[in-house]
Amino acid sequence: MPHIVNCEVLTHRELAPGQFRVALQGPAIASEAKAGQFGMIEVARGYYPFLRRPMCFERILADAFTVLYKLEGEGTRLLSAFLPGQMISVQGPLGNGFPIESNLTRHIIVAGGIGVATFPGLAEALIKVCDTAPEVVLAARTKDLLLCEQDFREMGCKVHLATDDGSAGEKAYASQVLERLSPAPGTRVYACGPMIMMRETSRVALEAGAECLVSLEAQMACGDGVCLGCVVESKHESEGERMIRVCCDGPVFDARMVDWEAHNFAYDP
Amino acid sequence: MPHIVNCEVLTHRELAPGQFRVALQGPAIASEAKAGQFGMIEVARGYYPFLRRPMCFERILADAFTVLYKLEGEGTRLLSAFLPGQMISVQGPLGNGFPIESNLTRHIIVAGGIGVATFPGLAEALIKVCDTAPEVVLAARTKDLLLCEQDFREMGCKVHLATDDGSAGEKAYASQVLERLSPAPGTRVYACGPMIMMRETSRVALEAGAECLVSLEAQMACGDGVCLGCVVESKHESEGERMIRVCCDGPVFDARMVDWEAHNFAYDP
Amino acid sequence: MPGWLTGKPTISPMTPDLSINLGGLAMKNPVMVASGTFGYGQEYDRYFDISKLGAVCTKSLSLNVRAGNKPPRLVETPAGLLNAIGLQNVGIDAYLREKAPYLRKKGVTIVANIYGHAPDEYVELARRLEAEGAADAIEANLSCPNVHNAKLATGPSMVSQVPEQVAEYTTSIRSATKLPLFIKLTPNVVNICEPALAAQEGGANGVALINTLLGMAIDTETRRPKLANIVGGLSGPAIRPVAVKMVWDAARVLKIPIIGMGGICIAADAIEFLLAGASSVAVGSMSFRQPDASLRVVEGVEAYLRQHGIPTVSDLVGAIRV
Amino acid sequence: MPGWLTGKPTISPMTPDLSINLGGLAMKNPVMVASGTFGYGQEYDRYFDISKLGAVCTKSLSLNVRAGNKPPRLVETPAGLLNAIGLQNVGIDAYLREKAPYLRKKGVTIVANIYGHAPDEYVELARRLEAEGAADAIEANLSCPNVHNAKLATGPSMVSQVPEQVAEYTTSIRSATKLPLFIKLTPNVVNICEPALAAQEGGANGVALINTLLGMAIDTETRRPKLANIVGGLSGPAIRPVAVKMVWDAARVLKIPIIGMGGICIAADAIEFLLAGASSVAVGSMSFRQPDASLRVVEGVEAYLRQHGIPTVSDLVGAIRV
Ligand SMILES: Cc1cc2nc3c(=O)[nH]c(=O)nc-3n(C[C@H](O)[C@H](O)[C@H](O)COP(=O)(O)OP(=O)(O)OC[C@H]3O[C@@H](n4cnc5c(N)ncnc54)[C@H](O)[C@@H]3O)c2cc1C
Ligand SMILES: Cc1cc2nc3c(=O)[nH]c(=O)nc-3n(C[C@H](O)[C@H](O)[C@H](O)COP(=O)(O)OP(=O)(O)OC[C@H]3O[C@@H](n4cnc5c(N)ncnc54)[C@H](O)[C@@H]3O)c2cc1C
Ligand SMILES: Cc1cc2nc3c(=O)[nH]c(=O)nc-3n(C[C@H](O)[C@H](O)[C@H](O)COP(=O)(O)O)c2cc1C
Ligand SMILES: Cc1cc2nc3c(=O)[nH]c(=O)nc-3n(C[C@H](O)[C@H](O)[C@H](O)COP(=O)(O)O)c2cc1C
């Protein structure tokens, strides 16, 4: 059940230009949160911005959690100004986390850009339940934007790097790297990143007979199923099921459920 | 000439609950500022609040100035959160300062509540030019809200305290204290505080044949004569001169110029 | 003693009466939530006891389930929110089957907001809601900005922009139900009094002011509208001054009560609407940020009445001093 | 290559052409300042060289000097500003004597905004401005929200709420001057296209969209309106989505150009208006916060054109992708 909690900022670090990690003390949230879920963070006391900002839990500790984020606009700018010791209101945990199943033969995480933010916690959970570290494809536009490589390695994950400009790892798209990793039936692929990257990644995975879970993003007002703002189109034909809410029906979806054809990539950030 | 300057916060202290003093580094402003003038402070980078906040200069140093303020709403709350080392945009100096004349026999400052904020600088200027310290009537609702008593005493001013509840000094209104000080021709009274207090103070002063200057307050958008929002009614009959702008025609006015009858005290904060 | 010297009035020991009768609808307090900003109630019941509210207003219900507009449907603007949901809702059947029973069990006072394409659809919706005991009052949404094709809609695109249509719709719905009937109007008019009076003449028991203001935002990098529907409705604190003005205008000509809304976030905002002449208020977009914002408004209004020694909340209605 | 992978386009070496011809008014760039938010120009000339702007629009000028409304005249609202100045201005004589010569000497392109009580007053103002060479274009304010008694004004209270009146006023002023003539309209209408088309038919060379939205705020402690005039006009970022929508509506039906305004603070805001179909933009309330905001908009628009390799600013007008 979600709570609204005033969380103390424990640590707050800039990892790379414009990329931050903040640790927040919030036992009520941390004790219930699962990898893949998110919180809605109140970045301003006033009305600019007016709404909370959705942020995945990066890692979940006993009474705290971390969030990895990148500067986008006013909300993340304000977030980045919080100092250790200050309080920040978080609503969560929200949404459905990643299902964790031990009877699969292989787990591959595919992260694009800041989409990686949801995966350290997933890797931890997979290691705990399945006893093997997932493989990780870390892709980004350029070297500076590759986050958490070391973290995954420390967990024992095999990490494959890819950048669009070749500044680190392969010069390739995440989906191309995945293809070369030869996913197969029994493999589950977890993807988070830009919509177009998730579409390509899921296409590769599904064509290879693997499962694919995607963690979607959308503009959110409530984060909690109420405003109907965060929908994406599903493959359901019926009027009542066509629109699925990223916040509470997701953010994690079976990639086969998403109607990639209907999605208008032109509107993506 | 006014400038828009990014000023560094040098010190920032809470003097009494909800009463603050901030020192700002701003040579371009400090070098031109005079007692009685003010700056427009940008309290938020975003649009809430949208406008700058007008604040008198309390004291003017070579390359810095101080501001004394009390928490009112969102703007002053945000201002109070600035830490030493942070930058804040100030537009100033604006308005007309107090005229300083040495050929008067007596100077009496009458300050109500946070209205005192404009007077330490005036006292310094008077001491410098006239070589005698002004007398000061410090009035407030209650003891906690009496600011700068010590500061004035250190300058050599005779200080008369008054509170509405008698918690410090006399239980009296500022105007009543002034009356007992017997202002006379040759005396100049300087008043700043709530409008009703300035009206009473100026009535007492003028009836006694003294001069009276008042430093008025009004809601301001531009602080610079453009928006025509900050007007008060003057005694001028002509349509073109009836409205005087607090920001650039004032904030310091000869009390005889203000049409106290026309002022609707019901709207005062 | 001059006003500026008077201290705060001492807190009155009396318990103020918050209850109101809103055009026949008994409410324990004047605070409801705005349609479309509180789902069907259940969602936010996890955060606080929603039966403490004066009423819960449902998302607009239509005869058939609606998928709504294509995404993106939301964009934030300064102190505001633009939405083009397009009336996605579960439809009246699912409402009656799944949503109303929950609200009834919780003892919630239900204002069912309805939307149709023509008077007869509103009539059928109202009849079924009354017949099944699934509403304590009906709010007819004649002001949704998001259900027409924006490319065409440069003329009047909402029923409530045309007073004659308001009268016609209201009369039809009125004839179909004995439940208190409120008509929800758009602010996109020259004079809010005209549709409001038309609603009154048609037999409405109250008007709800205001729905969102038409608005639009463009992404300068992609050069596309930020909403797939191109235009949307603006809500949130940004529009509060517009809403208060409309309530004040309407209150001076109407005999029926007003439900005031538009940017209400805290109790002081709600009191502004009451002073302007609203008998009841609704918290809208603010619930997205703070799910229990409406309950805090209830508590804040009560505290205000105590502090000012005002015995009943109705004493505030229209009590602006001009 | 999919869109999300394409890097930023390299900065183009060309110097974009910012100049426009706005219904006969040659402007060095499309950025002006909004009437009433820049005084008569001189005030802000202390902060930057105002002749760098596309044009300076004066405070509304009337035949006689006006003292305006009683204070308080201003109140801040979320991301907005409510004002009820009431057209305080120096009057046409003082303008011609004291203000215009300064602007002329500075080489400023002058849009003189005028206000009258009837068509003949506008006619006289326009005639005198043209005769004395004190304006390069006329903007007729048919949309001031602050000059009627708010207690009475619940019907149409502004000329531009009635298309027939817009046509009548425009025709009269048109016959009096050869200067480019712009008509400034209120957003408080059902359909902005109607008054805009009426202005076009009356012979206007452009329309200015939008003036402030009617609004109101109440102090809950004193229970008084925060403005002595009770109601005022809402401006600032809060209203931007409303303004962009109106520009977009009007742009699709008009042949004459639009001056877009309402909440423009930074270059991206201005570009939003251009994309929506405005040929020119005006910075309003933001100048109060940042006197040189308009100049920064000029610079930002130029940078945008460079970054996107767009040769002339006119290429942006109406270039929204829908
Ligand atoms: C379920 C979920 C989890 C998320 N987790 C993370 C995370 O762990 N780390 C992280 O850095 N970001 C995350 N995001 C994205 C993050 O919410 C946005 O970057 C943030 O809201 C931008 O706010 P802003 O005020 O800084 O930018 P704005 O000024 O609001 O917008 C800047 C850009 O960000 C886009 N944007 C704004 N809000 C959202 C949103 N809610 N979803 C997607 N894009 C948006 C806008 O379209 C615009 O292009 C998540 C989003 C969702 C929906
Ligand atoms: C020339 C001038 C000099 C000033 N100098 C000082 C000073 O040295 N120290 C100090 O503490 N205050 C000073 N003030 C008052 C100060 O500007 C306001 O208290 C401040 O703007 C309140 O902002 P806020 O956002 O905190 O409150 P808001 O939420 O904006 O308002 C809270 C209350 O303050 C009132 N208020 C808001 N703005 C103003 C304003 N511009 N003028 C008067 N009242 C206002 C409102 O009516 C309301 O009652 C001065 C005002 C003027 C005009
Ligand atoms: C996301 C969203 C969805 C809405 N859906 C409806 C609706 O279905 N029916 C309706 O009558 N009003 C709807 N509204 C309008 C609100 O009920 C309310 O009139 C408006 O938002 C102004 O109030 P606010 O500023 O407090 O949000 C919706 C508003 C928002 C923000
Ligand atoms: C304080 C103030 C005074 C104004 N005075 C006038 C005026 O005299 N004539 C006029 O046509 N518009 C006037 N306006 C309206 C502006 O020109 C502009 O249309 C409106 O403020 C919207 O733009 P903004 O949101 O950028 O401020 C005034 C606006 C403000 C805020």
Ligand code: FES
């Ligand atoms: S964000 Fe409101 S329904 Fe998903």
Ligand code: FES
């Ligand atoms: S504050 Fe704008 S004229 Fe004084």
